[in-house]
Amino acid sequence: MKSYLAAAIQMTSKPNLEKNLAEAEELIELAVRRGAELVGLPENFAFLGKEADKLAQAQDISLKAEKFLKTMAQRFQITILGGGFPVPVEADPTKAYNTAILVAPTGTELTRYQKVHLFDVDVPDGNTYRESSTVMAGQSLPSIYPSEQLGNLGLSICYDVRFPELYRHLSHQGADVLFIPAAFTAFTGKDHWQVLLQARAIENTCYVIAPAQTGNHYERRYTHGHAVIIDPWGMILADAGEKPGMAIAEINPTRLKQVRQQMPSLQHRVFV
Numbered sequence: 211m212k213s214y215l216a217a218a219i220q221m222t223s224k225p226n227l228e229k230n231l232a233e234a235e236e237l238i239e240l241a242v243r244r245g246a247e248l249v250g251l252p253e254n255f256a257f258l259g260k261e262a263d264k265l266a267q268a269q270d271i272s273l274k275a276e277k278f279l280k281t282m283a284q285r286f287q288i289t290i291l292g293g294g295f296p297v298p299v300e301a302d303p304t305k306a307y308n309t310a311i312l313v314a315p316t317g318t319e320l321t322r323y324q325k326v327h328l329f330d331v332d333v334p335d336g337n338t339y340r341e342s343s344t345v346m347a348g349q350s351l352p353s354i355y356p357s358e359q360l361g362n363l364g365l366s367i368c369y370d371v372r373f374p375e376l377y378r379h380l381s382h383q384g385a386d387v388l389f390i391p392a393a394f395t396a397f398t399g400k401d402h403w404q405v406l407l408q409a410r411a412i413e414n415t416c417y418v419i420a421p422a423q424t425g426n427h428y429e430r431r432y433t434h435g436h437a438v439i440i441d442p443w444g445m446i447l448a449d450a451g452e453k454p455g456m457a458i459a460e461i462n463p464t465r466l467k468q469v470r471q472q473m474p475s476l477q478h479r480v481f482v
């Protein structure tokens with residue numbers, strides 16, 4: 211593993227696939243110009259709209275999002291994470307998997323994860339979320355992708371951040387970097403987002419790369435923003451704030467080793 215720059219992209223995706231991909235392309239290009247070799251896009255980067263509209267367009271979103279990620283990775287010679295887009299479930303036309311994929315600079319898919327924990331929550335601000343009405347829950351824990359250059363990369367999506375056992379599973383497999391792409395609600399985000407991300411970084415002594423959605427997407431859907439990169443000690447290395455843009459920071463194996471020496475808690479695990 212070498213030292214390199216990673217970018218966590220922040221977007222305000224809308225119910226408009228073409229527009230979102232054009233915005234993502236601009237931000238990826240900017241990240242590359244700033245030297246990023248690993249770029250993460252947030253959950254719902256390709257489409258953020260009503261559940262029914264998303265499902266109706268799922269086939270189109272799925273094909274175009276996947277093609278887009280492969281084209282970007284090859285054009286800019288970067289590794290790229292697409293932090294969550296709907297992939298239709300063949301056996302059930304009423305459902306899609308909320309899928310994240312990691313793509314190599316060659317355009318090859320390295321690994322894929324289907325979101326396991328679905329956000330079925332009545333948020334106290336009056337918004338109701340029933341992700342399970344259109345999303346099929348993934349059945350298996352994510353596996354890490356061992357990259358010689360970039361370290362062991364672990365995937366997850368958004369609401370997963372509240373389930374520490376998933377990240378324990380990743381760190382148990384040797385994860386160095388945890389991806390937590392999200393579309394966190396503005397209401398929960400203000401109190402929980404940063405705390406949860408820092409906890410996952412600290413307890414697993416891993417880097418956290420958390421691309422995010424921000425602002426108003428349609429009607430009353432607001433997300434929290436603050437795409438961040440956090441180091442294994444829990445320090446916020448970069449924070450994208452509230453506007454579309456990105457957080458960029460160095461992922462450094464020497465720092466990783468240093469923190470794991472200073473705080474060897476992973477070696478002291480008793481139960482998992």
Ligand SMILES: O=C(O)CNC(=O)[C@H](CS)NC(=O)CCC(=O)C(=O)O
Pocket residue numbers: 253254258259329339340341368369372393394395398399402431433
């Ligand atoms: O907001 C939207 O319309 C899009 N959001 C999403 O697609 C996903 C699934 S509904 N959001 C989350 O998982 C939020 C989790 C969260 O916010 C928390 O855990 O507090």
